[in-house]
Amino acid sequence: MRYLPLTPEDRASMLATIGAKSVDEFYTDVPDAARLKGKMGGLPDHQGELAVERHLTKLAAKNRSASSGPFFVGAGAYKHHVPASVDMIIQRSEFLTTYTPYQPEIAQGTLQTLFEFQTQVAALTAMDVANASMYDGSTACAEAAVMAARVTRRKKVILSGGLHPHYAAATRLLCEAQGLTVVQLPVAIDGEGDLSKAVDGETACVIGQSPNVFGTVTDLSGVASAAHEKGALLVSVFTEAVSLGMVTPPGEMGADIAAGEGQSIGNGLNFGGPYVGLFACREKLVRQMPGRLCGETVDADGNRGFVLTLSTREQHIRRDKATSNICTNSGLCALAFTSHMTLLGGKGLKQLAELNHEAAIELADALGAVKGVEVLTPRFFNEFAIRTPMDAEAVLAMLDEAGIVGGVRASRLFPGDHLGDVILVAATECTTADDIAAYADALREII
Amino acid sequence: MSMNSTGRPTAPVSVSTAAIETVSGSRGLLQHEDLLFEIGTPETTGVDLPKPKGLKNRLGGVARKVDTGLAGLSEPQAVRHYMRLSQKNYAIDLGLFPLGSCTMKHNPRLNEKMARLPGFADIHPLQPQATVQGALQLIDELATWLKTLTNMPSVAMSPKAGAHGELCGMLAIRQALIARGESETRKRVLVPESAHGTNPATAVQCGFIVDEIKANKRGRVDMADLKAKLEKSDDVAGIMLTNPNTCGLFETDIREIADLIHKAGGYFYCDGANFNAIVGRVRPGDLGVDAMHINLHKTFSTPHGGGGPGSGPTVFSEALAPYAPVPFVTKDEDGIYRLVEHVDGEASESFGRMVAFHGQMGMFVRALAYMLSHGADGLKQAAEDAVLNANYIQARLKHVMSPAFDGYCMHEALFSDAFTADGIETIDIAKALIDEGYHPMTMYFPLVVHGAMLIEPTETESKAELDRFCDALESIARRAAQGDDTLKGAPYLAPAKRLDETRAARKPVLKWAAPDASKVAAE
Numbered sequence: 001m002r003y004l005p006l007t008p009e010d011r012a013s014m015l016a017t018i019g020a021k022s023v024d025e026f027y028t029d030v031p032d033a034a035r036l037k038g039k040m041g042g043l044p045d046h047q048g049e050l051a052v053e054r055h056l057t058k059l060a061a062k063n064r065s066a067s068s069g070p071f072f073v074g075a076g077a078y079k080h081h082v083p084a085s086v087d088m089i090i091q092r093s094e095f096l097t098t099y100t101p102y103q104p105e106i107a108q109g110t111l112q113t114l115f116e117f118q119t120q121v122a123a124l125t126a127m128d129v130a131n132a133s134m135y136d137g138s139t140a141c142a143e144a145a146v147m148a149a150r151v152t153r154r155k156k157v158i159l160s161g162g163l164h165p166h167y168a169a170a171t172r173l174l175c176e177a178q179g180l181t182v183v184q185l186p187v188a189i190d191g192e193g194d195l196s197k198a199v200d201g202e203t204a205c206v207i208g209q210s211p212n213v214f215g216t217v218t219d220l221s222g223v224a225s226a227a228h229e230k231g232a233l234l235v236s237v238f239t240e241a242v243s244l245g246m247v248t249p250p251g252e253m254g255a256d257i258a259a260g261e262g263q264s265i266g267n268g269l270n271f272g273g274p275y276v277g278l279f280a281c282r283e284k285l286v287r288q289m290p291g292r293l294c295g296e297t298v299d300a301d302g303n304r305g306f307v308l309t310l311s312t313r314e315q316h317i318r319r320d321k322a323t324s325n326i327c328t329n330s331g332l333c334a335l336a337f338t339s340h341m342t343l344l345g346g347k348g349l350k351q352l353a354e355l356n357h358e359a360a361i362e363l364a365d366a367l368g369a370v371k372g373v374e375v376l377t378p379r380f381f382n383e384f385a386i387r388t389p390m391d392a393e394a395v396l397a398m399l400d401e402a403g404i405v406g407g408v409r410a411s412r413l414f415p416g417d418h419l420g421d422v423i424l425v426a427a428t429e430c431t432t433a434d435d436i437a438a439y440a441d442a443l444r445e446i447i
Numbered sequence: 448m449s450m451n452s453t454g455r456p457t458a459p460v461s462v463s464t465a466a467i468e469t470v471s472g473s474r475g476l477l478q479h480e481d482l483l484f485e486i487g488t489p490e491t492t493g494v495d496l497p498k499p500k501g502l503k504n505r506l507g508g509v510a511r512k513v514d515t516g517l518a519g520l521s522e523p524q525a526v527r528h529y530m531r532l533s534q535k536n537y538a539i540d541l542g543l544f545p546l547g548s549c550t551m552k553h554n555p556r557l558n559e560k561m562a563r564l565p566g567f568a569d570i571h572p573l574q575p576q577a578t579v580q581g582a583l584q585l586i587d588e589l590a591t592w593l594k595t596l597t598n599m600p601s602v603a604m605s606p607k608a609g610a611h612g613e614l615c616g617m618l619a620i621r622q623a624l625i626a627r628g629e630s631e632t633r634k635r636v637l638v639p640e641s642a643h644g645t646n647p648a649t650a651v652q653c654g655f656i657v658d659e660i661k662a663n664k665r666g667r668v669d670m671a672d673l674k675a676k677l678e679k680s681d682d683v684a685g686i687m688l689t690n691p692n693t694c695g696l697f698e699t700d701i702r703e704i705a706d707l708i709h710k711a712g713g714y715f716y717c718d719g720a721n722f723n724a725i726v727g728r729v730r731p732g733d734l735g736v737d738a739m740h741i742n743l744h745k746t747f748s749t750p751h752g753g754g755g756p757g758s759g760p761t762v763f764s765e766a767l768a769p770y771a772p773v774p775f776v777t778k779d780e781d782g783i784y785r786l787v788e789h790v791d792g793e794a795s796e797s798f799g800r801m802v803a804f805h806g807q808m809g810m811f812v813r814a815l816a817y818m819l820s821h822g823a824d825g826l827k828q829a830a831e832d833a834v835l836n837a838n839y840i841q842a843r844l845k846h847v848m849s850p851a852f853d854g855y856c857m858h859e860a861l862f863s864d865a866f867t868a869d870g871i872e873t874i875d876i877a878k879a880l881i882d883e884g885y886h887p888m889t890m891y892f893p894l895v896v897h898g899a900m901l902i903e904p905t906e907t908e909s910k911a912e913l914d915r916f917c918d919a920l921e922s923i924a925r926r927a928a929q930g931d932d933t934l935k936g937a938p939y940l941a942p943a944k945r946l947d948e949t950r951a952a953r954k955p956v957l958k959w960a961a962p963d964a965s966k967v968a969a970e
Contacts, residue, residue, distance in 0.1 A: 001825040003553055005909035006832050014835055014910060018842040018855075023831045026838060026855045027728055029697035034733040039823055043595055046822035049557050056816060059588075060566025062581025064574070073571040076803055083494055085526050087563075090752075093540035094533035097554050100754035102546070103887055105878065105941040109536035110753040113529070116483050119958035123515045129957045132754070135607035138803035146652075166803035173799045177621060177653045210509065217509040248509045261803075271582050272572030272804025273607065274756030286955065292754065297951035300936070300944035309951040315610070315648035316892075320657040325648035328608040328744065332752025339529055342483050343493035345519015351492075354499040361502050379507030400575060408573045415789050429496070 001046050066269055070404045070435035072363070074383040074426025075213060075413065076137070076164050076239045077272065078264045081430055082340060086266050089339045090332050100292070100328065104307045105299075110331065111306035114294040117338040124244040124341075124349075125258040126251025127280035132292040132308075133334040134277025134326065137239055137261025141167040141207065142174040143279065143290045143324055144235040144259040148205030149180050150323070151256075151288050152233060156181045156202045160195050161188035162212030164239055165413045171207065180204070187417050189376050189385060192218035196226035203232040205257075210247065211240060213413065214376065214424065215360075215383035217247050224254030233257060241265050241278065241337075242428075243381040245353025250280070257281045266340030267333050276333035287313060290324030352429060356382040359427035359436075366440040367425070372447045376422065383426035385410065389447055392423045402442040477942055480531040484959045487518030493525045535942040536753070537886045543908055543916050545840075547859045547889035547901025548643070548693060550723050550745035552833075555820065558749070558813035567812050572804035576786055582808065583784035586776045589815045590760070593741060596826070597722075598732030599762035603771045605806040609720055612740025612759025613649040613687070615772060615801060619738055619763060620685050620714045621653050622770035622798035633713070637676055637686040639668055641694060641893040646687040646718060655684055662895045666694035666852040666861075668704060680711035689718035690734070691725065693893040694851060695837065695859035695901065705735025714738065714767065722746045723905075724834055724858035727827025737764040743807070747814040758810035769796040774805050832906035833858040836913060840902055843917040847924040851896040858905075864898025868930030873898040876920075876927050878945065881938035883919035 006014075015022065027035070066079045073079070090096060094109055101107030101114075114132045121130035134140040145157045157175050159168050159182065172182045185194050195206040206227050210218045224234040236250035238260035250258035262276040263269075281289060287310065295309035315322040344352060360382040367386055368375040377384035388395050392409035399406035407426065410419035427436070451457050472479030504510065520528060537544070544551035562568060570579055590602045603619075606612040617636075624630040636650040640659045647657040658676055663669040668688070677683065686708050690698045698704065705715045717731055717739040723746040731739050743749045743758040751757075763771050774788045786805065790797045821829060834857050841850060841860035849865035864873045877887030877900070889901040904913060926934055938944070 001821065001828060003555060003820070004825070004828060004832055004906055005912075006835070006906070010910040011832075011835060014839045018835075018838050020838070020855070023835055026834045026857065027697070027725075028855075029699045030725075030729050031699075031702050031734075034702065034729055036728055036730055036733075040595060040727060040730075043592065043823035044819070046825040047819055049820070052557060052816055052819045053561065055819060056561045056585075056812065057564060057566075059581040059585050060561075060564040062584070063566040063570045064578035065565040065569040066571055066574070067565060067569050071571075071574075073574050075573055077572055079569075079571065083522075085493070085522055089526070089529045091559065092530070092533045094536040094538045095529075095753055096559075096750045097539040097551075098536050098753045099544065099546055099549055099551060099751045099886075103537070103877070103881065104946045105938050105943045106535070106537035106881055106886065107753075108943050109532040109534065112480070112482065112532050112535075115957075115959070119482075119484065120515075120517055122958050123517050126513065135611060135756075136803060139607065139611070139801075164803065166800060169800035170802050173618065173801060174652065177618060179654055217506055219509045244511070244515070246504075246511050247506060248511055252512055268568045269571045270568055271570045271579065271808035273807040274758075274809050286957070293955070293957055295951040296956040297947045299946045303943065305943045305946045307946045307948050307951045309948065309955055309957075312952075315644035317644070318648070319644045320647035320651045322644065322648040322651075325610045325614060325645050325652050326608075327610045327643075327645050328751075328755040328757035330756045331754030332750070333756055335753065339525065341517065342487070342520050342525050342528070343522065345487060345492045346489035346515040346517040348492035348494050348496065348519055349515065349517070351496050351499060352494075355496060357504060357506075358499055358502050361505055364505070379509060380505055396575060400578070405571075405574050405578070412573065412788070415791070 070438050072407045072425045072427065072439065073405055075408045075424045076166065076261065077269055078240055078426060078428055079269060079430050080264050080428050082266055082268060083343050086336055086340045090336050095335055096332065101308060104305060108305060111294050113335055113338055115296065115306050117334045118294060120338055120341050121278050122280055124249065125280045126249040127258050128283035129286050130280035131289055132294050133330040134279050134291055135330060136273065136275040136277045137259065138167045138170040140259035140277035140279045141237050142171040144257040145171045145175050145205060145207060146178055147288050147290060148233040148235060148257060151285055152204045152231065154202055154204035156183065157204055158183045158195060158198045158206045159185065160208045161185040161191040162214060162216060163207055163209045163237060164213040167237060187414055189214040190216050190378050192220060193222060195223045199227050199230050199232050201230050203230060205233040205235050207235040207237060209237040211243055211381045214385040215380040216377050217379045217381055219248055220253040235259060240382060242353050242356055245349040246357060247381050256285065262337045266336035274330060274333050276330040276337050288323055289313065291326050291329055355429040359429065359431040360384065363425065363427045363431065363436050366436050367443060370440055370443045370447060373443060382428060383424060386423050386425055387421050388423065391420055395423065395446055398446045399442055404439055404442055406439060477534055478531045480528060482959050483520060483528055484518045486524065486528065487520040489516050489518055491519040491521060493520055493522040542884055543904060543912055544886040545888050545902045545904050546886060547903040548720060550903060550905060552748050552905035553907035554748055554750040555817060558816040561816045562809045562812040567808060580784055583776050583786065585815060586811055587778060587784060589811050592818050593760055593762060596726055597739065597762045598730035600765055601763040601768035601771055603761045605772055605774065605802050606740060606759035606761055607802060607807060608755060608757030609740055609742045609759045610645040610649060612761040613645055613718065614652060615761040616716045616738035616740060617649055617653040618798045619767045619770040620716065623714065623767055624684060633682055633684040635682045636684050639688060641692060641895045642687065642689060643693060643718060643720065650687060666696045667698050668700065670700055673704065673707065677707055677711045683711045683713040685714035685716055687716045687718060689720060691721040691857040695856040695861050696852065697857055701734050720745060721858060724830055726830045727823065728830060737767050743810050743814040748817045749810040749813040756807055756810060758807035770798050772799060772801050773797050829906045836904040836906060836908055839913055840904055840917060844921060847921050859901055859903035861896060862900045863896045866924065867927040871927045871930060871934055873900055875934040875937060876923055878937040879923045879934050880920065882940045885916060885919065
């Protein structure tokens with residue numbers, strides 16, 4: 001077996017050193033009834049690289065990749081171009097095959113990149129401080145809600161009707177498990193402002209999203225004021241990190257906590273994971289933050305160095321009093337994010353955002369020009385909702401036959417909400433003029 | 448002096464090398480590297496993007512006011528920045544990484560290659576299911592491996608890491624108690640004091656109250672204490688128990704523990720972080736376990752990446768299976784794979800959704816490649832070799848160090864600091880290992896052993912590598928026993944000296960700030 005270096009002779013000599021006759025002696029604590037005799041049924045024996053590669057390549061070939069034709073699916077994950085050097089950097093053994101940097105003297109590489117990541121996330125969200133990553137946007141959102149409850153010592157969490165329903169579900173689950181009350185506002189394409197009316201003196205936080213799941217961008221400043229007036233926090237959520245290049249970021253709207261998905265920068269679609277959750281907040285809340293934090297310090301020679309810090313918040317020190325149970329997070333995805341962000345720079349990100357926005361404008365104009373199609377999203381960044389005169393599932397199936405992956409049917413995300421004729425459509429810098437024309441032409445044929 | 452024909456010296460000359468300072472701050476191959484914000488500018492970019500057309504925006508005024516000001520680097524600068532930083536990291540590809548409980552084993556590169564196939568890496572979680580049948584089949588195949596290896600009937604694939612898997616298991620227990628109408632009364636979760644910190648943290652995240660159980664002198668659950676804690680049983684939700692446990696030992700009484708918990712009306716959550724010791728020899732389903740997460744990034748070798756991403760699929764017993772989260776993959780009679788994404792119909796008892804989308808697909812591909820490569824025979828051999836390697840280390844070092852417990856260990860060897868002279872701490876031994884070219888062992892965990900040193904070599908180390916490591920640690924241990932003060936300054940040969948963690952925490956600096964312009968001018 002190619003991954004196991006011990007030879008039969010090694011094993012025999014090691015057993016002799018130990019003074020054991022066979023490895024069976026190491027398993028004598030296992031109750032007899034639970035010892036597995038013989039082989040496990042139904043599982044094949046070991047195989048060479050070629051055989052494994054053949055099987056997995058066959059499975060991969062049954063999937064349609066996003067790059068193989070016009071592709072307009074968004075709603076929380078986005079098809080962007082990732083520079084070749086990003087993948088090279090994250091495949092460096094020194095980053096790929098190391099652990100959480102518990103021993104800072106031999107982990108300055110990882111620690112410095114995390115410090116740079118935190119700096120970038122804080123700047124992008126216009127917040128004071130950011131942590132070293134969460135699993136993804138949805139779990140970052142859930143953690144933000146329970147953090148707000150800790151900070152305010154209140155028990156009510158209000159979710160906007162434009163919050164991604166997966167984020168809403170993850171948040172509701174964690175909140176309810178902790179005895180919090182979750183109020184979900186009715187699904188609305190342009191309803192983030194409704195949070196202002198819903199907030200009351202018992203509210204821990206309101207959670208709004210911009211751009212929201214229908215693509216609508218909203219200035220949440222008014223919501224922030226309304227929340228702060230009642231002693232509540234604003235959690236500002238985003239699923240498309242590239243939007244931060246030109247859309248009003250959480251910090252400029254008065255958000256107390258920003259939680260979002262960082263997949264769009266540096267990370268591929270990967271069928272939903274692994275992604276990288278971004279989490280940032282105001283400085284005064286930092287000791288209530290979940291997750292790892294990397295901080296600057298000096299070493300014994302007085303040289304600048306970095307360490308994991310404020311770990312008294314964390315499970316390995318605080319156990320049942322920790323701010324979260326999170327341990328392993330998304331280190332390598334954070335490295336992909338930060339290295340792509342480094343290649344972009346502030347100016348590059350802005351330009352990338354503009355290209356996304358312009359592709360979406362052209363797409364919206366092309367689809368909106370198709371008779372019977374209505375663009376529902378009033379203000380958008382790179383995605384929007386359309387209404388078609390037919391059932392969305394049927395429309396998407398016919399588009400599929402034309403080689404076009406036309407978006408997400410809203411009813412897949414909101415099954416009971418009478419959105420059967422609504423499709424969520426996204427465009428990015430990968431979307432070409434030909435793609436847009438093909439989509440509009442096919443839609444015209446179908447309708 | 449030897450010279451070649453051009454007059455260039457070709458043999459070294461002996462001069463004193465003490466305290467050589469360099470202008471650059473670099474030390475030969477180890478290059479000094481500033482923060483990227485100190486190297487780059489916001490105008491610099493390492494990507495060539497087309498120029499935007501200048502269309503009138505549709506943001507309705509919801510536009511960013513202040514630019515990020517973030518520095519960029521050209522591609523050569525960026526590549527060099529990260530390569531230089533990479534040189535300051537230790538990694539499993541460089542040497543033995545005996546971090547107990549973390550299972551740092553070799554990461555096969557085939558797995559990386561497979562995960563990058565466009566058919567896996569470039570598919571969207573919400574594209575039509577007909578276009579991702581191969582991906583759903585892969586998830587189903589991996590699920591079958593996990594269920595078979597554990598002899599458990601059901602598995603939730605969506606948890607994102609080990610602690611997220613714990614959350615999944617405990618939320619299923621909570622949901623089962625809701626279904627029984629006992630969620631308000633059964634709030635107490637028993638957790639051994641030796642547990643990973645994530646266990647008590649998870650229990651509290653799910654609204655439970657933690658009740659600690661003591662360890663006995665053999666490093667296992669103290670059965671007398673457990674029984675005492677179960678005398679009043681109508682408030683017991685369950686137990687969270689790691690097996691093999693964090694002392695690297697198999698819980699001898701595990702079946703009786705399971706029976707006691709079940710009799711008390713509670714459920715048995717098993718922390719599967721150490722499943723790698725028993726794969727192919729013991730199936731958790733035969734131990735009375737109701738839920739267990741599996742760290743694909745430990746047992747099944749998906750790389751740790753400097754702190755994730757992980758993946759924590761969670762297996763369930765019949766009793767908890769109905770409450771497992773959405774989404775999950777099913778296969779219809781016509782052979783079509785289908786995602787069940789909502790709490791409805793066949794998932795009507797599910798506790799709900801923990802996370803966006805369907806789990807860590809990139810990790811699933813790697814883990815399945817690992818399993819197919821090993822096969823049932825190789826997985827069992829891997830577990831046995833991991834246990835053999837740990838026992839070999841214990842046998843080689845037990846004369847100079849202090850084994851925490853008598854007898855054989857499983858996949859990790861645990862020592863206390865009893866053998867060290869006064870003034871020498873576990874951390875000094877750990878840091879001295881760095882100078883010998885090794886990553887330190889896990890230190891000060893588990894909490895039940897004083898100055899704990901937990902050494903997990905894994906199965907992917909050769910005997911020669913183990914011998915070199917044991918020679919190094921044996922020498923350090925002897926110095927520690929003799930009270931060699933020079934250990935206090937270790938590491939001497941690492942990219943950084945010991946770092947001041949107190950200072951970092953006292954006044955946290957969590958991001959780079961541009962130097963104050965007036966101050967710079969004054970200097």
